[in-house]
Amino acid sequence: MDDTRREIITDVSVLIGALIVLFYVIPTYIDLEQEYDLASLSPAFFPKIATWLIAGLTSLHLLIIARRKESLGPVEGEEWLSSGEQWKALACCLAIIVYFFLMKVIGFIASTILILAFLFWFQGVKKPMKVALTSIMVTAGLYLFFLYVMKVHFPKGVLFE
Amino acid sequence: MVENFLVGTSIILHWQHLLAIIVGSTLGLIVGTIPGLTATMAVALILPLTFDLDFVTSIMLLVGAYKGGIFGGSITAILLNTPGTPASACTVLDGYTLTKQGKGVKALKMAKYSSTLGDFCSDLVLIAVAAPLASIALKFGPPEIAMLIFFSLTIVAGVAGKSMIKGLVSGCFGLLLATVGLDPIMTTRRLSFNIVELDGGISLIPLLIGLFALSEVVYQLGKKSMTHADQFVIRHSTDPADNRVSWAEFKRSFRTIMRGTAIGTGIGIIPGIGTGIASFMSYARAKRVSKNPEKFGKGSLEGVAASESGNSAVVGATFIPLLTLGIPGDIITAVIMGAFMIQGFIPGPLLFKDHSQIIYAIFIGFIICDIVYFIIGSIAMKYAAYLSRVPRNILFPVVMLFCVVGSYAIQHSMFDIAIMIFFGILGFFMMKLEFATAPLLIAFILSPIGEIALRQSLLMSSGSLSIFVTRPIALGFLILTVVSIIGIIRSHFKRPVT
Amino acid sequence: MNGLKKAMFVLFTVILCGAFALGSVQTASAAWPDKPITIFIPFAAGGSMDASARALAPAMEKALGQSIVLINKTGGAGTVALGILANAKPDGYTLSAGTSSGIFRIPVQRKVPYKPLASFTNIFAYAAVSSATVVKADSVFKTWKDLVEYARQNPGQVKYSTTGSGSPMHVAMEVAAEQEGIKWIHIPYKGTMPSLTAVLGGHVQACSAGPKFAGMVQSGQMRILAVHTQRRMGEFPNAPTMLELGVNYFNDTVFSIFGPAGMDPAVVEKIEDAVSEAVDSQIFLDFCKNFTTMPMKMRHREYTKLLEDGWPKQVKIFQKLGRIKEPATVPR
Numbered sequence: 001m002d003d004t005r006r007e008i009i010t011d012v013s014v015l016i017g018a019l020i021v022l023f024y025v026i027p028t029y030i031d032l033e034q035e036y037d038l039a040s041l042s043p044a045f046f047p048k049i050a051t052w053l054i055a056g057l058t059s060l061h062l063l064i065i066a067r068r069k070e071s072l073g074p075v076e077g078e079e080w081l082s083s084g085e086q087w088k089a090l091a092c093c094l095a096i097i098v099y100f101f102l103m104k105v106i107g108f109i110a111s112t113i114l115i116l117a118f119l120f121w122f123q124g125v126k127k128p129m130k131v132a133l134t135s136i137m138v139t140a141g142l143y144l145f146f147l148y149v150m151k152v153h154f155p156k157g158v159l160f161e
Numbered sequence: 162m163v164e165n166f167l168v169g170t171s172i173i174l175h176w177q178h179l180l181a182i183i184v185g186s187t188l189g190l191i192v193g194t195i196p197g198l199t200a201t202m203a204v205a206l207i208l209p210l211t212f213d214l215d216f217v218t219s220i221m222l223l224v225g226a227y228k229g230g231i232f233g234g235s236i237t238a239i240l241l242n243t244p245g246t247p248a249s250a251c252t253v254l255d256g257y258t259l260t261k262q263g264k265g266v267k268a269l270k271m272a273k274y275s276s277t278l279g280d281f282c283s284d285l286v287l288i289a290v291a292a293p294l295a296s297i298a299l300k301f302g303p304p305e306i307a308m309l310i311f312f313s314l315t316i317v318a319g320v321a322g323k324s325m326i327k328g329l330v331s332g333c334f335g336l337l338l339a340t341v342g343l344d345p346i347m348t349t350r351r352l353s354f355n356i357v358e359l360d361g362g363i364s365l366i367p368l369l370i371g372l373f374a375l376s377e378v379v380y381q382l383g384k385k386s387m388t389h390a391d392q393f394v395i396r397h398s399t400d401p402a403d404n405r406v407s408w409a410e411f412k413r414s415f416r417t418i419m420r421g422t423a424i425g426t427g428i429g430i431i432p433g434i435g436t437g438i439a440s441f442m443s444y445a446r447a448k449r450v451s452k453n454p455e456k457f458g459k460g461s462l463e464g465v466a467a468s469e470s471g472n473s474a475v476v477g478a479t480f481i482p483l484l485t486l487g488i489p490g491d492i493i494t495a496v497i498m499g500a501f502m503i504q505g506f507i508p509g510p511l512l513f514k515d516h517s518q519i520i521y522a523i524f525i526g527f528i529i530c531d532i533v534y535f536i537i538g539s540i541a542m543k544y545a546a547y548l549s550r551v552p553r554n555i556l557f558p559v560v561m562l563f564c565v566v567g568s569y570a571i572q573h574s575m576f577d578i579a580i581m582i583f584f585g586i587l588g589f590f591m592m593k594l595e596f597a598t599a600p601l602l603i604a605f606i607l608s609p610i611g612e613i614a615l616r617q618s619l620l621m622s623s624g625s626l627s628i629f630v631t632r633p634i635a636l637g638f639l640i641l642t643v644v645s646i647i648g649i650i651r652s653h654f655k656r657p658v659t
Numbered sequence: 660m661n662g663l664k665k666a667m668f669v670l671f672t673v674i675l676c677g678a679f680a681l682g683s684v685q686t687a688s689a690a691w692p693d694k695p696i697t698i699f700i701p702f703a704a705g706g707s708m709d710a711s712a713r714a715l716a717p718a719m720e721k722a723l724g725q726s727i728v729l730i731n732k733t734g735g736a737g738t739v740a741l742g743i744l745a746n747a748k749p750d751g752y753t754l755s756a757g758t759s760s761g762i763f764r765i766p767v768q769r770k771v772p773y774k775p776l777a778s779f780t781n782i783f784a785y786a787a788v789s790s791a792t793v794v795k796a797d798s799v800f801k802t803w804k805d806l807v808e809y810a811r812q813n814p815g816q817v818k819y820s821t822t823g824s825g826s827p828m829h830v831a832m833e834v835a836a837e838q839e840g841i842k843w844i845h846i847p848y849k850g851t852m853p854s855l856t857a858v859l860g861g862h863v864q865a866c867s868a869g870p871k872f873a874g875m876v877q878s879g880q881m882r883i884l885a886v887h888t889q890r891r892m893g894e895f896p897n898a899p900t901m902l903e904l905g906v907n908y909f910n911d912t913v914f915s916i917f918g919p920a921g922m923d924p925a926v927v928e929k930i931e932d933a934v935s936e937a938v939d940s941q942i943f944l945d946f947c948k949n950f951t952t953m954p955m956k957m958r959h960r961e962y963t964k965l966l967e968d969g970w971p972k973q974v975k976i977f978q979k980l981g982r983i984k985e986p987a988t989v990p991r
Contacts, residue, residue: 010594014330031349031770041619043344043351046612050336057333061326080593081383089383093586096561100578116558123382123554138559142566150206152570153695153728205704209713212942302862343735346847348824349769357742357772361734432856487874488856495705495852502949503710511878573730617846621818
């Protein structure tokens with residue numbers, strides 16, 4: 001995708017998001033139980049200012065982008081991921097989200113061993129023994145450290161409570 | 162005073178107290194190094210252990226943990242892009258870039274020097290002029306704080322990244338996010354979508370870890386399976402010049418360090434602002450006056466020095482209002498104040514009068530702390546460099562795990578993990594679309610302080626804005642803000658606008 | 660590849676079996692407590708509520724023979740922790756410290772995510788909180804009357820700070836204003852210390868503050884105009900109570916332990932005994948002395964009655980102040 005188009009799409013989506021917040025989210029989710037003599041004292045004052053600023057700045061950016069004729073050109077500095085790599089990154093995101101819900105169900109230890117094993121394998125550690133041992137050892141070490149040193153009890157999972 | 166010093170020294174040189182400093186610093190360093198575990202947590206964990214100890218020992222334990230914790234956060238910030246505390250979020254900007262250039266050890270050393278130096282100078286200020294400074298800090302009422310925050314928001318410009326406007330959008334998003342939760346003045350529910358956990362607001366640490374650490378992990382996990390040369394994440398340059406800080410480099414950064422120290426000390430004295438802001442402010446200032454501002458964010462040693470001196474200098478200074486007036490400057494000193502009170506010592510002017518020798522013992526303990534954590538930090542860095550032996554495809558999944566447990570550990574809350582993951586993914590897309598994440602964080606930290614102060618001021622003046630120009634300190638900050646905004650716009654128009 | 664799949668499968672099975680085994684061992688045993696007990700602290704570390712729970716815990720651990728895990732769940736003046744507690748299992752392993760305000764003062768004023776009088780087992784009240792109206796030591800207001808008279812002559816000129824809107828400290832001042840027919844301006848702060856700092860800095864004339872005022876008074880930086888306790892305080896025998904000064908209000912906030920509704924009475928009794936023992940411990944008594952709170956022992960039945968009687972009283976107070984028409988939350 002060409003850079004200018006990507007910028008425009010981003011700006012437009014941010015703008016739409018800001019308008020939704022402004023005209024739906026703020027009126028719905030801020031309880032205004034009383035009248036305020038001063039607008040600045042109302043709980044909705046600050047969120048509104050922030051959102052208006054977002055909308056304004058994004059429109060400004062959109063204007064500048066739209067008026068510029070030439071493309072932005074290649075990104076300088078470090079290169080961003082190729083599209084294949086991007087899908088790989090997103091797959092990892094998904095795995096982390098699954099991990100979160102798995103932890104709720106089967107508890108910290110089991111889900112952590114599984115996610116680590118998956119990520120190691122996904123990242124190209126191909127020796128099964130290495131995958132299994134590393135994930136179990138890391139999980140066990142972390143669990144014990146947090147339990148005994150930091151006094152943090154990790155969730156056991158709804159299945160086992 | 163001299164006599165107090167001598168007696169104080171003889172008290173602190175007891176082996177128990179020295180041991181307490183060493184144990185405290187080490188624990189703080191370890192806890193601070195783990196992403197998501199903050200100095201606050203180190204201090205809060207140690208607090209119950211101090212119930213049975215004598216007063217000086219327990220305070221030294223806590224102070225050691227505080228200083229060690231702040232410093233520990235910087236090690237992983239530099240090596241892995243995972244700031245352990247908000248204080249080191251700014252160190253990431255140049256520290257991690259230096260690591261990617263193979264100069265990680267150099268950055269760590271610079272961090273160590275500037276941290277210790279900043280800490281040391283701030284301690285000297287604490288010892289020398291604590292009392293008069295504290296009374297100046299009291300002059301900071303709501304209008305002054307509001308204008309100070311207003312001024313601080315201009316530092317967003319320094320970290321806005323490639324596009325100023327997008328940086329500002331990111332900052333405004335931070336302002337908006339910070340308003341989630343109960344309204345600080347009227348305590349009505351705001352934007353919490355009827356979720357109980359959101360009533361307390363979005364927790365800072367999960368947001369920080371997600372935005373800075375998890376997003377980088379996701380990015381790295383996406384990279385194609387590496388060739389052999391790329392196998393290790395932390396390549397150390399073999400050139401010895403890249404692994405040490407030369408005298409010339411140190412001298413070049415010395416002014417930056419001193420400026421950072423001054424800023425950090427100033428921020429520390431005013432209750433309620435905190436270490437994170439000090440480092441960003443020092444960084445932005447250093448960038449403005451630097452001869453090479455274009456190098457900031459691309460691996461500038463000065464940037465590391467500015468951030469680290471700024472956040473460390475806060476530590477000594479936060480004790481100024483605590484010890485002289487009994488006002489804790491931040492959450493950590495609030496916990497330490499709890500320790501004082503549990504032992505039956507009430508911080509404030511009376512403490513100076515009745516127990517001056519103990520106070521001086523603590524002061525000298527501060528200085529010893531600096532030396533101790535310099536040494537422990539040097540040892541820790543050697544081991545931290547072993548991280549480079551861990552293959553990348555093992556290291557990053559494990560860092561991901563640390564992000565998760567770190568977020569959970571703060572409040573034993575699954576909800577915080579969800580927050581962390583949300584901001585991790587958001588941060589990843591922000592990176593892709595070239596929205597800088599630092600402005601979001603800065604605005605998120607500043608917004609609640611600023612909002613409360615602004616609305617308190619307007620309550621005081623019954624809605625009249627004149628309160629901000631009739632009070633000299635507030636007016637001063639207002640003028641500073643206008644001047645720096647003009648400066649930013651002018652320097653901006655010299656470059657092409659994006 | 661095949662080897663890996665096999666390894667993953669074996670791993671998964673082993674984990675599941677192990678976890679099930681662990682889980683079943685825990686549920687099989689009936690005697691409470693057989694695992695660590697979690698207690699939420701609804702306020703940030705370093706405050707008096709936090710210190711009180713941390714001072715109770717060691718003796719409770721000894722009495723119950725199990726470790727206690729203290730977790731700070733801050734936010735919403737204590738309502739966030741209570742909201743989470745309301746949804747917890749009533750097995751006695753999840754409890755929360757909390758103030759009576761979380762049951763009958765805050766829910767009257769705004770919606771909370773629980774039913775104040777039905778969601779909890781009110782197990783034990785262990786300390787009564789002190790609060791007072793203070794001014795700077797060199798203030799021109801020598802007595803409570805001075806402040807009231809000044810406010811009468813200069814309406815809207817007196818500003819006072821508190822720890823937050825709707826807190827008992829705020830209500831105390833507003834009840835006084837309503838009775839005296841005067842108007843003063845409330846500036847809420849986030850926390851007691853910042854509100855006291857505002858007085859020291861001269862940004863407000865008075866502060867209506869929780870227990871931490873004592874340190875400021877003892878160190879000579881502040882003067883008490885009136886205490887909000889029911890009787891005069893042992894530490895400050897010369898400071899009059901608001902009741903003596905003709906203001907019909909005293910701060911009845913207590914620190915207490917809550918559990919989710921529907922707990923086993925036997926378990927509740929065990930906790931009552933443990934807390935009661937802990938209140939007598941030296942660490943806790945030291946806490947009370949250093950934080951100017953008064954130890955007390957009010958068991959489940961008595962405490963529940965206090966809260967249920969307190970609800971209509973609070974509703975009446977807030978209606979009289981004109982802050983609400985109807986209570987914001989349904990109590991049951």
